[in-house]
Amino acid sequence: MSTSQPLLRVHNLEVTYHRKLVAIRNVSLVVPAGAVVGVIGINGAGKTTLLRAISGFLPGEDAQITEGDIVYQGRSIKGLQPHETCSLGITLVPERDKVFPTLTVAENLAIARWRGDSNDGKGRRSIIDRVFEWFPVLAERRGQLAGYLSGGERQMLAIAMALLNNPSLLLVDEMSLGLAPSVLASLEERLRAIKEELGLTVLLVDQFASIVIRMSDHCYVMENGGIVFDGPPERLLAHEDVREFYLGMTDSAQGVKSYREVKQYRRRRRWYG
Amino acid sequence: MAVGSGYFYVSYRQALAVFDTAFKKQSLLALAIAVALFPLVGSNYQLYLVNLCFIAVLGSLSQNLLIGYAGQVSLGFAGLFAAGGFTAALMVKELGFSAFIPVVAAASAVGALLGALVGLPSLRVKGLYLAISTLALHAVIVYGASEYQQKFGGSAGIVIPKPSFGPIAIDSDREWYYLLAVVAALATLACINLVRSRVGRAWQAIRDRDVVAAACGIPLMRYKLLAFMVSSALAAMAGAIDAYHAGFVSVEKYSFLLTVQYLAMVVVGGLGSILGSLLGAFVITLLPFIIDFTVNIFPTPERLVINVLQLQRIAFGVTIVAMFILEPRGLVALWERVKSFFQLWPFKFMLSGTR
Numbered sequence: 146m147s148t149s150q151p152l153l154r155v156h157n158l159e160v161t162y163h164r165k166l167v168a169i170r171n172v173s174l175v176v177p178a179g180a181v182v183g184v185i186g187i188n189g190a191g192k193t194t195l196l197r198a199i200s201g202f203l204p205g206e207d208a209q210i211t212e213g214d215i216v217y218q219g220r221s222i223k224g225l226q227p228h229e230t231c232s233l234g235i236t237l238v239p240e241r242d243k244v245f246p247t248l249t250v251a252e253n254l255a256i257a258r259w260r261g262d263s264n265d266g267k268g269r270r271s272i273i274d275r276v277f278e279w280f281p282v283l284a285e286r287r288g289q290l291a292g293y294l295s296g297g298e299r300q301m302l303a304i305a306m307a308l309l310n311n312p313s314l315l316l317v318d319e320m321s322l323g324l325a326p327s328v329l330a331s332l333e334e335r336l337r338a339i340k341e342e343l344g345l346t347v348l349l350v351d352q353f354a355s356i357v358i359r360m361s362d363h364c365y366v367m368e369n370g371g372i373v374f375d376g377p378p379e380r381l382l383a384h385e386d387v388r389e390f391y392l393g394m395t396d397s398a399q400g401v402k403s404y405r406e407v408k409q410y411r412r413r414r415r416w417y418g
Numbered sequence: 419m420a421v422g423s424g425y426f427y428v429s430y431r432q433a434l435a436v437f438d439t440a441f442k443k444q445s446l447l448a449l450a451i452a453v454a455l456f457p458l459v460g461s462n463y464q465l466y467l468v469n470l471c472f473i474a475v476l477g478s479l480s481q482n483l484l485i486g487y488a489g490q491v492s493l494g495f496a497g498l499f500a501a502g503g504f505t506a507a508l509m510v511k512e513l514g515f516s517a518f519i520p521v522v523a524a525a526s527a528v529g530a531l532l533g534a535l536v537g538l539p540s541l542r543v544k545g546l547y548l549a550i551s552t553l554a555l556h557a558v559i560v561y562g563a564s565e566y567q568q569k570f571g572g573s574a575g576i577v578i579p580k581p582s583f584g585p586i587a588i589d590s591d592r593e594w595y596y597l598l599a600v601v602a603a604l605a606t607l608a609c610i611n612l613v614r615s616r617v618g619r620a621w622q623a624i625r626d627r628d629v630v631a632a633a634c635g636i637p638l639m640r641y642k643l644l645a646f647m648v649s650s651a652l653a654a655m656a657g658a659i660d661a662y663h664a665g666f667v668s669v670e671k672y673s674f675l676l677t678v679q680y681l682a683m684v685v686v687g688g689l690g691s692i693l694g695s696l697l698g699a700f701v702i703t704l705l706p707f708i709i710d711f712t713v714n715i716f717p718t719p720e721r722l723v724i725n726v727l728q729l730q731r732i733a734f735g736v737t738i739v740a741m742f743i744l745e746p747r748g749l750v751a752l753w754e755r756v757k758s759f760f761q762l763w764p765f766k767f768m769l770s771g772t773r
Contacts, residue, residue, distance in 0.1 A: 200633065202629065202632070205628075205629075205632075226632075226637070226639075227629075227632035227633060227638075228632055228635045228636060228637045228638070231632070231633060231634070231635035232635055236633060237633045238633075239629055239630060239633060242627050242629070242630065243627075243630055244627070244630065245622065245623055245626035245627055245630065245631075246626060246627075247622070247625075247626055247690070248622060248623075248626065252619070252622075255619060256619050256620075256622075256623045256631070256634055256636075257634050259616075259619075259620070259634045259635045259636055260634070260635040303630075306630075306634065307633070310633075310634060310635060
């Protein structure tokens, strides 16, 4: 990670909810341009908070950045509104409710082109055609209400909407949520192809560790609001703890460890980490 | 978009037209002719009732823009309606200025200003909390208005002269009918165009998922405030026109019940639908009169005469509840169901993706 200026640098970040609950503390990470950076961690590790901090959604949740800084393309984006970070090219694919359920797929996509350059009619048509190429099912269901889409189709629509924003940095929150492994695999493949085609930078946040390890160039592991480990996916794979507790693999002869041992591990990490 | 009709746009102009299909054009023409000719057959009383409906259309459009499209629940309608009425009263009584169009425009401006004020909490609170905070506005405006009326107005209210456009004085129900029909039609057209514009899209996005809307780059603050301002301006405009139509302004009229009535219009008609606003306005305004009329057809036994009023209220409630059991999404959904039945007949459903 020795690029002269990374696209995004989170420095020593601390986020507090309701002025009393510190959700993440001392989090630093670097997202180089053109890379896929992954963050893994269990529920409550602070992954979503991190994304909210970057995209500017904290004030709406009665939370604030109490320390540290977020630098995007060389300027601090701390305290910007969501639509302002969006106009800088940071687009969030939210965790759950990610589409407008009472509007049709076509209307969803039309809203997603909110920021699209209105002077160039041709450019806008071509990007929407490309989106339909990437996700043919959306073209099929163009006139259908987004509330009636399946989980996988919704995720595709959400990613398509994010792409229409013409982002430089795509923040994907829990892409695996509620998706069957096969659906997830095809989505992963498509996202990878799109990323190559558009030259996107992606920050992928998921608790499903194997997808993050498969997709990313650099991984961070979050626990209890802090980053406990980072490195390229190969090093993560080689790391014994990660193998055991995020991937469920074990090298020891006695097989999978018991729940009790997992608990003990977690307690140990909390004390020492 | 025409449902499963095989009707395709071949030019952008066609795609942008409000009335795109031949059926819509023909039914609009038929409606326009019917509206224009109604005064020739209707009695003065009937015209008066339809006039009330036209005013209700303005109010229910305003409520539907805010609640149905932007998703901001507000209970301040009666306050804004009163603000419109009292702006007209103030201008007539204090400034001696009674020209119809400037007064209505001034009332709208006051409404927009108050709307911005009442919309400020929407940036922080949602749902029921927002509803209560808008209720505060109603209390403040009505309090101010009643103080003014007690000190400077008569006990019966403030008289407002009939409007006139040059030599044409708007006096009889027939003249009012034509004026209000034009105003209601213009307001409806404006709203139809507003909700399918960029602004309307932003409102619907905020209503559905404000987080996603912001992630799409929509400035929430600006569009929420805009929704409050536009809706309040329309509500105040309706209030001013209503004041002219009634010929006087009195604070008793602007009770919380008025808010509930207009809320009922948008909910019964269908949230998030302009046609729903129109249907709701007509049905809620006319239903008491229809029930009254129906009850009067049957001879009332002597000992029940006193209870007839209660009977009518019960009938009103029962009708509304029955309608919701029949179609929870309002009258407009009922209409959609009828329409799609005839469009698809003899089939039961259409293939997905053909729309």
